[in-house]
Amino acid sequence: MAQHKVNYAQDGGLPVALTTIDKVVNWGRSNSLWALTYGLACCGIEMMASGASRYDFDRFGTIFRASPRQSDVMIVAGTLTKKHAEFIKRLYDQMTEPRWVISMGSCANTGGMFNTYATVQGVDRVIPVDLYLPGCAPRPETLQYGVMLLQQKIRAQKAGRAQKPKRLI
Amino acid sequence: MRAYKPKDDVQKKPYYTDRFWVAPQVPKYDVETDEVFAKDLAALKEKFEILEAYIQVEQMVVYINPEDNFEVIKFFKEELSYDQLSELSAIDWLAKRGEFEIFYQLLSMNKRKRVRVKMYIKEDQAIESVEKLFRSADWSEREMYDMFGVKVNNHPFMKRILMPYDWQGFPLRKSYPLQGDEFAQWYEVDKIYGKEARDIIGPELRDTARIDRYDSERFARLGHEVPRGAEVKDDDPINPQEYQEEGGVFLIKKLKKESSVVIDDPQR
Ligand code: SF4
Numbered sequence: 001m002a003q004h005k006v007n008y009a010q011d012g013g014l015p016v017a018l019t020t021i022d023k024v025v026n027w028g029r030s031n032s033l034w035a036l037t038y039g040l041a042c043c044g045i046e047m048m049a050s051g052a053s054r055y056d057f058d059r060f061g062t063i064f065r066a067s068p069r070q071s072d073v074m075i076v077a078g079t080l081t082k083k084h085a086e087f088i089k090r091l092y093d094q095m096t097e098p099r100w101v102i103s104m105g106s107c108a109n110t111g112g113m114f115n116t117y118a119t120v121q122g123v124d125r126v127i128p129v130d131l132y133l134p135g136c137a138p139r140p141e142t143l144q145y146g147v148m149l150l151q152q153k154i155r156a157q158k159a160g161r162a163q164k165p166k167r168l169i
Numbered sequence: 170m171r172a173y174k175p176k177d178d179v180q181k182k183p184y185y186t187d188r189f190w191v192a193p194q195v196p197k198y199d200v201e202t203d204e205v206f207a208k209d210l211a212a213l214k215e216k217f218e219i220l221e222a223y224i225q226v227e228q229m230v231v232y233i234n235p236e237d238n239f240e241v242i243k244f245f246k247e248e249l250s251y252d253q254l255s256e257l258s259a260i261d262w263l264a265k266r267g268e269f270e271i272f273y274q275l276l277s278m279n280k281r282k283r284v285r286v287k288m289y290i291k292e293d294q295a296i297e298s299v300e301k302l303f304r305s306a307d308w309s310e311r312e313m314y315d316m317f318g319v320k321v322n323n324h325p326f327m328k329r330i331l332m333p334y335d336w337q338g339f340p341l342r343k344s345y346p347l348q349g350d351e352f353a354q355w356y357e358v359d360k361i362y363g364k365e366a367r368d369i370i371g372p373e374l375r376d377t378a379r380i381d382r383y384d385s386e387r388f389a390r391l392g393h394e395v396p397r398g399a400e401v402k403d404d405d406p407i408n409p410q411e412y413q414e415e416g417g418v419f420l421i422k423k424l425k426k427e428s429s430v431v432i433d434d435p436q437r
Contacts, residue, residue, distance in 0.1 A: 083331075083332065085357035085360070086357070111373075116347055116348065117347065117348060117349030117353040118332070125373070126357055126361060151413075
């Protein structure tokens with residue numbers, strides 16, 4: 001009966017997959033990263049372009065939400081001013097755990113070219129950041145690559161109930 | 170190429186040293202050279218004291234006493250038909266002469282002329298609001314207060330407009346450091362986490378030109394990403410730029426970079 005040469009143990013052999021809870025949970029988490037709409041400056045335009053049809057974020061399961069309660073990842077796209085710093089912290093606190101933060105562009109990473117009194121010199125002074133994207137502005141490809149890296153990072157985590165909360169201090 | 174000079178403390182050096190080429194002044198002309206302006210000025214001189222008046226770049230510049238400002242602007246609006254206030258703000262001459270210069274930029278639609286009304290005030294002297302004449306003065310006067318600390322009397326809502334309400338200092342004064350005083354540098358930390366957190370979060374890193382290839386606290390090279398804080402030596406790991414790592418998502422075929430095709434012709 002070996003004529004079919006079906007390897008039942010391989011993907012596509014049978015509609016059966018052996019896996020672990022960790023993997024299933026992380027698969028779900030990493031492939032439905034809902035992003036909080038957070039365009040603060042010109043980088044926001046590139047973030048919008050990534051969401052639009054040409055680059056199409058939806059195929060990664062990344063859908064922009066307008067509410068922090070519904071989102072898993074905050075893409076900080078743009079210049080964070082000191083006046084706004086308290087609100088980014090408040091929105092971050094409103095997101096449910098597990099939550100991740102992508103800092104997109106030089107301004108969000110380090111304050112960028114705005115070496116002035118009114119700009120926060122890197123969002124990591126206010127909230128913990130998982131991924132820094134270089135560029136001014138990063139192209140949509142970079143943002144997609146960043147989201148893919150974040151997915152890899154999520155899949156490498158343990159999916160147990162107790163997620164260690166990320167705290168700046 | 171220019172010789173390299175360390176620039177890390179440029180901002181700390183005193184202001185008022187000319188870092189750039191200073192343009193010469195635009196020539197000034199007598200007001201009599203323009204018929205319309207000469208008539209306006211004559212009408213103005215009958216009622217108010219004019220300290221100085223000239224024409225520069227086809228605009229009349231008039232210096233008045235700061236106490237007259239409301240009445241002069243009213244006269245310009247109602248008698249001389251300058252019906253638009255395009256801009257008003259202050260200029261910081263505190264270091265040079267201990268005064269602010271306030272200017273009002275007016276436009277007349279039917280005369281097709283622009284006039285600039287100027288005055289000098291002392292640092293703590295308040296001026297009268299012209300918000301009742303021109304609504305556009307509302308935000309301009311708030312901005313002037315926010316940036317220079319010039320107080321305006323009888324303004325309907327005299328609060329900061331750009332900076333947060335609890336901000337200290339007036340950022341557009343020449344004496345204000347570009348990178349902020351101590352209050353500004355710790356503003357977000359103090360406000361969100363409290364002063365105790367200063368030690369933990371640390372001071373701002375202001376040197377944007379600093380690049381450390383092996384600094385994995387904050388950054389890693391593209392294609393060589395490492396976890397935060399990982400020890401990196403010369404042989405930093407290479408991450409293949411693929412959608413999924415080995416053993417990533419089950420059931421889904423892995424795309425390999427080697428087996429993909431790069432399409433050169435975008436018009437294909
Ligand atoms: S990094 Fe560049 S493109 Fe992005 S917000 Fe800053 S200035 Fe704009």
